[in-house]
Structures are given as C-alpha cells and as structure tokens.
Amino acid sequence: MNNRYQEAKKIYARLGVDTDLAIEKLKKVAVSVHCWQGDDVTGFDHDGPLTGGIQTTGNYPGKATTPEQLMADMDKALSLCPGKKKINVHACYAIFEKGEYVDRDKLEPKHFKKWVDFAKERGMGIDFNPTFFSHPKVKNGLTLSSPDEETRRFWIEHGKACIRISQYFAEETGVPCVMNIWTGDGYKDIPADRMNPRIRYKEAIEEILSEPFDKALVKPCVESKVFGIGVESFTAGSAEFSLVFASTHEGCLPLMDNGHYHPTEVVSDKIPALLAFFPEIALHITRGVRWDSDHVLLFDDETREMAKEIVRCDALDRVYMALDYFDASINRISAWVVGVRSWQKALLSALCTPNEMLRELQDTNQLTELMVMMEECKTLPFGDVWEQYCQECGVASDALWFEEVKKYEKEVLLKR
Ligand code: RNT
C-alpha cells in the first residue's frame, strides 16, 4: 500500500471517514455504461441519420461500425475504468444474421444473443432501451403519442418486444434489467392540443407495460425531457407527465436525465425528493451544456452533488445509475473513460465525505460550522484515495490510461 494513501487514510479517519470501507463499498456498485457513445447513437438496424430530438456533433475518426468493433471498443474502455459495470444497449443495436432483418416491432431475444454472450463473459448485467427514434415510422416526429393509430400500434409493439427482451436479459445474466422508455415526441412550434397527445402517450405506455414481465427482473422507467432539438415548444413526456406516470403505475420508475431540465434546476435536489416517495429511481448521468448537449460527464460540481445525494440518502441500492452522453468530436474511447471515471470519482468522493457529522451539524443548527466543514472537505486528499481505488481495481491511474487509448487509436481506430 502506498504511503500517500496511508497518510490520506489517517486524515480522513480524523473526520470519522473509513476510506478502506468507502473503497470496498464502491466496488459493489454497478454503473451502467451506454454502448451508444461508441458509434454516435447509430446502431446496426438502419443506415439513416440520427433523428428524433437528439443530435451528435463531430466527426472524429475511428467510429465503430460493426458489432465486433463496438464490443472491442467497449472492452478497451471498460478495461480502463475501475468498478463494477453493466452495459446499456438500445434496441437499434440488434444484431442480425447475414441477410436477416426484422423491423423493430418484431425484435426477439435472439437478436441480442451476442450482447448476452458479451455481458455474461464479463460478468455484467444488461440494461435496455426501446429505440423510438431514427426510424421511418416516426411519423411527423411522433411515436407513442401519434394521432395515427397505425404508427402508435407499431411503436407499442416495439415497446412490448423490448419488455420480452429485457426479461430475457435479466434471466440470462441474473441481474435485473432496467428498461427505459424515452421518446422525442413533441412539436417544434406551439401546439393547439397539449393534453390529447399526452393521453395517447399515457395509454400507449400502459399498453406496453401490460406485456407480462417479472417485476423483480425488469425495471421499466419513463424518462422525462424539457425539450429537444427541433422539438422546442412541446414535449409529450415532460417532467410532470413522467413523474406522475411513474408514481401512479406500480413497478414503473421515474428516470431523471440531468440534461433534461432548465439550466438552473439541479437533479441533485430532485434525487432526495423522489427517494422520499419511490422505492427505486433511475438516472441518466450526463453534462448538459446549455441544451441537452450530452457532453462527456466530468468530475464537476453538480456531478459530485448528485453522487453525494445518493450516498447521503443511503440509496446506492435504490438508484439505478446509467451514463448517457455521446460526443462524436473527440476520441470516443476517451469519452467513455472520462465519463465513467468521473462518476466513479464522484461516488468515491461522496463515500469519503463525513456525511453523518455534517448532518449532525445541520440538525443541531450549527450552520456556521457546517459551512466551514463543507468547504474544508473540498481539499481533503481525495486524489490519493482515488489512486488506491484504481490500483485495487487493477486499472491504470489517471496519469497512465490515456497512453493506452492513444496506442489503441493508432493501432486499431485509425486503421478502420
Ligand atoms: C435523449 C435521452 C435518451 C437518449 C438515449 C440514447 O435526450 O437522453 O436517454 O440519450 O436513449
């Protein structure tokens, strides 16, 4: 064990923080890593562009275009990230046999067998997402809320197929599968009717959830959004819609993506509010820069604050944490690694915060001391604990991992 860690451990111990315990706790927390950072949310079931209220920007070379490439890139990225992981797959990442193709309403577990093999070989669970975008059947920007019966039907069938696939993932891996429903349904300009699209949306999700599944194995979520690119004036799945939907439908979780709120709202404050009511909630962790831009997650103030809230609420086992960003303008492996490591840092730093002591100061109204202590916590020797954690997890430390990505870029990515 290195000396710097020994010193840091003592400093933390004076505040009542056991850093060894923090490290052990974090090793057991699964973080879901999104496959879609590797190919700019393209997937394998269509040739068209990314459409539907989300957008990637940039054209960095070396993007994965086949399942083999995407999995190899994920492997590389995951090997540089400490901690326990799950993978997060979208329905558009179905893998077909040569010459085979089925539309999204007909997808079956077998189209995801290779993802199951990938996950099982690495001891990981899988989370899943129906893909309600980048498809010709998105009619006038609408899917589940469309006034067109046939369109709605197609997407409901897609959702049901995804429930069956989620159940398969959970059964195969032995890890519950979080299935997240997000659509970009909405209008660019001021609509004349804001309620009926939402009633249709509600009924469509209810129909999807009427597909039988084991509630212990499949965790359906509804993800809200404030607006999307090209969908600025109205979003069917707004914050209120999604929250009320989840709270009135047993077994359905609210999913908060911190890029999906007004810029002065913070998800860190919403986490404890929701945990006061829901047994479990889900998160998409991202970095929204002015709009839902999906910049790479950093170890910044709000990221740390969100992790702190989860830890303070003692809710590491009640919050499903998934990363969600897609930067196409930089090396995609680095984008993954920086994001995963940042979230791991945020969790570890939260676990190394003297939360009990701070709470006590608040409850006894020692608010001056509370402020003083919170400020002092910011300069504790966290870097040494992080270094120790990376070492124990057998992954490269901060100064070293980027060399490996550069090598991989030269030897693999640039040859594509
Ligand atoms: C889009 C949502 C959604 C997607 C993924 C790809 O604004 O955040 O979660 O990013 O499903």
Ligand code: ZN
């Ligand atoms: Zn999201």
